[in-house]
Amino acid sequence: xxxxxxxxxxxxxxxxxxxxSQELLSCAELAGSTIVLMDIxxxxxxxxxxxxxxxKRELNADVNIVATMDRAEALTDADFVVITxxxxxxxxxxxxxxxxxxxxxxxxxGMSVGPGGLLQGLxxxxxxxxxxxxxENLCPEAKLISYTNPMSSIVLGLQRYSTIPSVGVCPGLExxxxxxxxxxxxxxxDLAVSAAGVNHCNFVLEILYEGQDVLPQIIRxxxxxxxxxxxxxxxxxxxxxxxxxxxxxxxxxPYFMRQGVKLEKWGQTHxxxxxRMAKREVFWKSIEAAAAGEGGMVTSYESHEKLDKLVCSxxxxxxxxxxxxxxxxxxxxxxxxETVVELNVLVDAYGYHAVQFGLLPPAIAxxxxxxxxxxxxxxxxxxxxxxxLALQALLADPLVYSMEVDEVGKMxxxxxxxQRVWLPRFFD
Amino acid sequence: xxxxxxxxxxxxxxxxxxxxxxxAHDILSHKPLAGSTLVLMDIxxxxxxxMTKYVSRMLKETxxxxxVESTSERAEALTGADYVVTTFGPGGHEYWKEDVGIALxxxxxxxxGMSVGPGGLMQGLxxIPTIVSxxxxxxxxxxNARLFNYTNPMSSITLAFNRYSTIEGVGMCPGxxxxxGKFGRILDIPAQDITYIAGxxxxxxxxxxxxxxxxxxxxxxxxxxxxESWETxxxxxxxxWDATVVKDKSDAVRTSWEPICRTLYExxxxxxxxxxxxxxxxxxxxxxxxxxxxxxYRLSHDYIERRIEKRKGIWDKIEAASEGxxxxxxxxxESREWVELMIHAIEFNEPRVxxxxxxxxxxxxxxxxDACVxxxxxxxxxxxxxxxxxxxxxxxxxxxxxxYAVQDLTVEAAxxxxxxLALQALALDPLTxxxxxEETESLxxxxxxxSRPVLPRFFD
Numbered sequence: 001x002x003x004x005x006x007x008x009x010x011x012x013x014x015x016x017x018x019x020x021s022q023e024l025l026s027c028a029e030l031a032g033s034t035i036v037l038m039d040i041x042x043x044x045x046x047x048x049x050x051x052x053x054x055x056k057r058e059l060n061a062d063v064n065i066v067a068t069m070d071r072a073e074a075l076t077d078a079d080f081v082v083i084t085x086x087x088x089x090x091x092x093x094x095x096x097x098x099x100x101x102x103x104x105x106x107x108x109x110g111m112s113v114g115p116g117g118l119l120q121g122l123x124x125x126x127x128x129x130x131x132x133x134x135x136e137n138l139c140p141e142a143k144l145i146s147y148t149n150p151m152s153s154i155v156l157g158l159q160r161y162s163t164i165p166s167v168g169v170c171p172g173l174e175x176x177x178x179x180x181x182x183x184x185x186x187x188x189x190d191l192a193v194s195a196a197g198v199n200h201c202n203f204v205l206e207i208l209y210e211g212q213d214v215l216p217q218i219i220r221x222x223x224x225x226x227x228x229x230x231x232x233x234x235x236x237x238x239x240x241x242x243x244x245x246x247x248x249x250x251x252x253x254p255y256f257m258r259q260g261v262k263l264e265k266w267g268q269t270h271x272x273x274x275x276r277m278a279k280r281e282v283f284w285k286s287i288e289a290a291a292a293g294e295g296g297m298v299t300s301y302e303s304h305e306k307l308d309k310l311v312c313s314x315x316x317x318x319x320x321x322x323x324x325x326x327x328x329x330x331x332x333x334x335x336x337x338e339t340v341v342e343l344n345v346l347v348d349a350y351g352y353h354a355v356q357f358g359l360l361p362p363a364i365a366x367x368x369x370x371x372x373x374x375x376x377x378x379x380x381x382x383x384x385x386x387x388x389l390a391l392q393a394l395l396a397d398p399l400v401y402s403m404e405v406d407e408v409g410k411m412x413x414x415x416x417x418x419q420r421v422w423l424p425r426f427f428d
Numbered sequence: 429x430x431x432x433x434x435x436x437x438x439x440x441x442x443x444x445x446x447x448x449x450x451x452a453h454d455i456l457s458h459k460p461l462a463g464s465t466l467v468l469m470d471i472x473x474x475x476x477x478x479m480t481k482y483v484s485r486m487l488k489e490t491x492x493x494x495x496v497e498s499t500s501e502r503a504e505a506l507t508g509a510d511y512v513v514t515t516f517g518p519g520g521h522e523y524w525k526e527d528v529g530i531a532l533x534x535x536x537x538x539x540x541g542m543s544v545g546p547g548g549l550m551q552g553l554x555x556i557p558t559i560v561s562x563x564x565x566x567x568x569x570x571x572n573a574r575l576f577n578y579t580n581p582m583s584s585i586t587l588a589f590n591r592y593s594t595i596e597g598v599g600m601c602p603g604x605x606x607x608x609g610k611f612g613r614i615l616d617i618p619a620q621d622i623t624y625i626a627g628x629x630x631x632x633x634x635x636x637x638x639x640x641x642x643x644x645x646x647x648x649x650x651x652x653x654x655x656e657s658w659e660t661x662x663x664x665x666x667x668x669w670d671a672t673v674v675k676d677k678s679d680a681v682r683t684s685w686e687p688i689c690r691t692l693y694e695x696x697x698x699x700x701x702x703x704x705x706x707x708x709x710x711x712x713x714x715x716x717x718x719x720x721x722x723x724x725y726r727l728s729h730d731y732i733e734r735r736i737e738k739r740k741g742i743w744d745k746i747e748a749a750s751e752g753x754x755x756x757x758x759x760x761x762e763s764r765e766w767v768e769l770m771i772h773a774i775e776f777n778e779p780r781v782x783x784x785x786x787x788x789x790x791x792x793x794x795x796x797x798d799a800c801v802x803x804x805x806x807x808x809x810x811x812x813x814x815x816x817x818x819x820x821x822x823x824x825x826x827x828x829x830x831x832y833a834v835q836d837l838t839v840e841a842a843x844x845x846x847x848x849l850a851l852q853a854l855a856l857d858p859l860t861x862x863x864x865x866e867e868t869e870s871l872x873x874x875x876x877x878x879s880r881p882v883l884p885r886f887f888d
Contacts, residue, residue, distance in 0.1 A: 233865060238852055254712070254861040255868075336796065336829065362840070363852040366833030369796070373826030380822070392695065392823040401712035401861035405691060 010085025011037025385425030442468025845885025
């Protein structure tokens with residue numbers, strides 16, 4: 001057992017907090033620990049504090065819950081800092097995607113790459129690097145775990161600009177594995193998945209079940225159901241099945257999404273964030289009700305985030321392996337060393353150790369290297385408030401390959417202007 | 429070492445009208461290589477006979493101390509060679525024209541079509557098995573010989589022979605020297621006094637800095653080109669890929685305009701060489717489906733047809749000269765191929781820095797180690813030593829790494845006759861990024877079918 005301090009920056013997050021609090025409060029090894037919810041949104045923070053408080057009572061958990069708007073208080077002497085906020089919020093995200101749409105670019109998701117991912121990165125990277133810098137003073141031994149998008153470039157920014165050990169976590173591949181297990185009617189834990197790539201375009205090369213590769217069977221089942229046509233086309237062409245789903249992976253290839261092409265062809269629609277926001281309001285109402293003791297607790301996701309196991313594997317040197325986002329540094333030899341990749345990572349008391357994956361098929365490595373170039377320029381543009389680098393990052397992105405250079409520049413300027421309030425490094 | 433041994437230099441593609449007149453002239457004029465033997469090998473016996481006569485006549489008239497041999501047997505040419513120079517044209521011009529014509533029907537307008545894109549891929553699929561079988565022969569017949577490759581697609585051919593043999597060799601393209609010469613001409617400064625550093629891939633090589641007496645050559649060149657109203661100038665005549673001839677408003681005829689290279693320079697801060705016709709093929713923005721490249725950039729997509737036409741005239745002159753009538757020709761280019769100077773550097777251990785195509789292996793840290801890159805290389809008796817030039821700016825590094833992915837897949841597709849890998853190569857090429865994946869696939873199949881007779885590994 002260990003009594004530790006785990007602080008959430010973005011502690012009122014309705015996407016993550018219900019799941020995380022359930023995971024951590026159910027974990028007996030963490031008895032005596034403190035969970036700190038830090039957020040700048042007082043109203044939501046109060047509700048989330050009550051919600052987590054009710055969960056503590058229901059689970060009879062021996063954990064202290066603290067809510068604060070003071071980031072320094074949350075960070076001081078923390079053992080783990082978990083980043084769950086969304087830079088700029090949904091309103092501003094909607095603005096970016098709508099500007100891209102006005103230039104003929106639909107985004108099914110718009111949070112990893114493309115115009116939406118770039119602008120989220122420009123907003124979030126300096127904020128999160130500043131948190132890590134503060135950690136160097138207030139909790140230099142702590143580990144940082146980021147759930148915020150764009151996953152890859154945020155982790156690259158952290159690795160490049162801070163000495164704090166950090167890692168990025170996305171449950172995407174876990175969710176897909178559960179889905180595949182259900183399709184096959186076998187237990188999830190019996191599937192051995194070999195996968196590597198970048199977050200939201202992570203390539204499954206093989207799935208072993210009782211020693212047999214069942215990936216071809218899964219692909220056939222998806223084909224019969226007419227599901228994930230873009231991912232299957234990538235698999236047929238390049239030999240790796242990209243996850244987690246068409247909605248994400250489409251954004252990494254120029255064939256599916258470009259100016260003037262309708263996502264409808266691939267069974268997708270533009271991500272109208274306004275619609276998401278309406279759904280979120282409904283979801284928040286149920287959290288509010290639960291916090292007030294009415295109705296049951298909510299489930300935002302099935303619990304595949306495994307934050308409890310990730311924390312315990314570090315604390316108790318459990319040597320567990322997770323799919324995480326870390327610096328490549330040779331784990332995939334044909335992907336540039338300074339690319340943030342998503343692959344198996346051993347977590348022990350010493351830290352996060354990427355497990356050598358070996359070569360990816362060459363075309364797949366190339367997709368990762370293009371993504372790596374976008375990560376690299378996004379981070380430098382964000383940290384230096386450099387419009388020219390931001391333009392280079394956008395132009396290196398497959399989503400704009402069919403556009404004129406001038407128009408890409410114009411689209412970027414419109415987005416920067418719209419996000420001015422969140423981009424002090426570009427405008428101050 | 430200050431005395432040379434007589435060396436044996438074998439030219440595979442020795443009837444090449446593009447290269448042979450220049451090489452013969454350069455080597456004949458280079459006195460320290462006296463006593464050496466030139467072996468012209470070609471499978472086209474008619475052209476070979478004419479070219480041999482041509483070189484022999486040049487030898488006689490200049491009183492040069494060289495021997496000339498000719499053969500259509502490759503093994504005979506390679507046996508005992510000290511240097512092998514490859515100048516063959518993969519599959520010949522007619523199939524090349526066919527491939528690029530098919531791509532045009534899909535909306536891809538390649539101004540050069542010899543490096544990347546549909547044209548470059550197909551030339552690679554034809555040329556790579558040939559180069560690999562040449563180097564494998566060399567391992568038996570002249571294992572210590574060094575190879576100078578001049579055949580396109582430069583990068584994937586050079587990658588292929590490095591990957592599939594132990595023979596030491598490099599790829600040489602005079603393009604970068606042509607561009608430095610162009611900077612000198614336009615700015616009216618001596619090109620040989622311009623100091624510069626460049627790195628990238630062949631036909632998309634980034635000049636990161638160029639200076640002359642403390643002057644910023646790249647910025648001045650940009651300003652000089654921007655100062656002219658090229659847009660209003662009329663197209664005077666169509667030149668080759670890097671030299672569209674435009675008459676500007678002051679009625680001066682210029683062979684440089686470069687709207688695409690200028691845009692890339694503004695964007696990335698490095699100047700891509702050797703010119704719009706080549707550099708436009710490495711990025712997706714300029715020459716994709718639906719763009720009017722003629723009107724906007726004064727580029728044309730009929731380069732190969734014009735080249736075929738032009739070659740007829742050149743060959744007529746070579747034939748006449750071989751019979752003792754008229755002047756010697758000098759091929760397509762000024763002599764800056766430097767084969768005689770590289771052989772000299774090796775034979776006399778006089779280290780010389782030459783821009784060559786080699787495997788990166790860390791010389792540019794932010795480019796993949798296995799990539800074939802073009803950068804300064806020290807040539808001496810021990811061989812070819814790439815110069816560590818440091819990181820490229822991130823944008824050019826990204827473009828270079830993507831070009832490597834295409835090289836890599838092109839080589840493996842060609843060696844294994846693997847359609848799927850060829851499709852992967854084409855699908856990763858920026859020139860197809862304006863196509864649907866299904867279109868890319870049927871484009872490939874049409875080209876493979878059209879070039880079937882010169883693609884035995886794909887169809888046998």
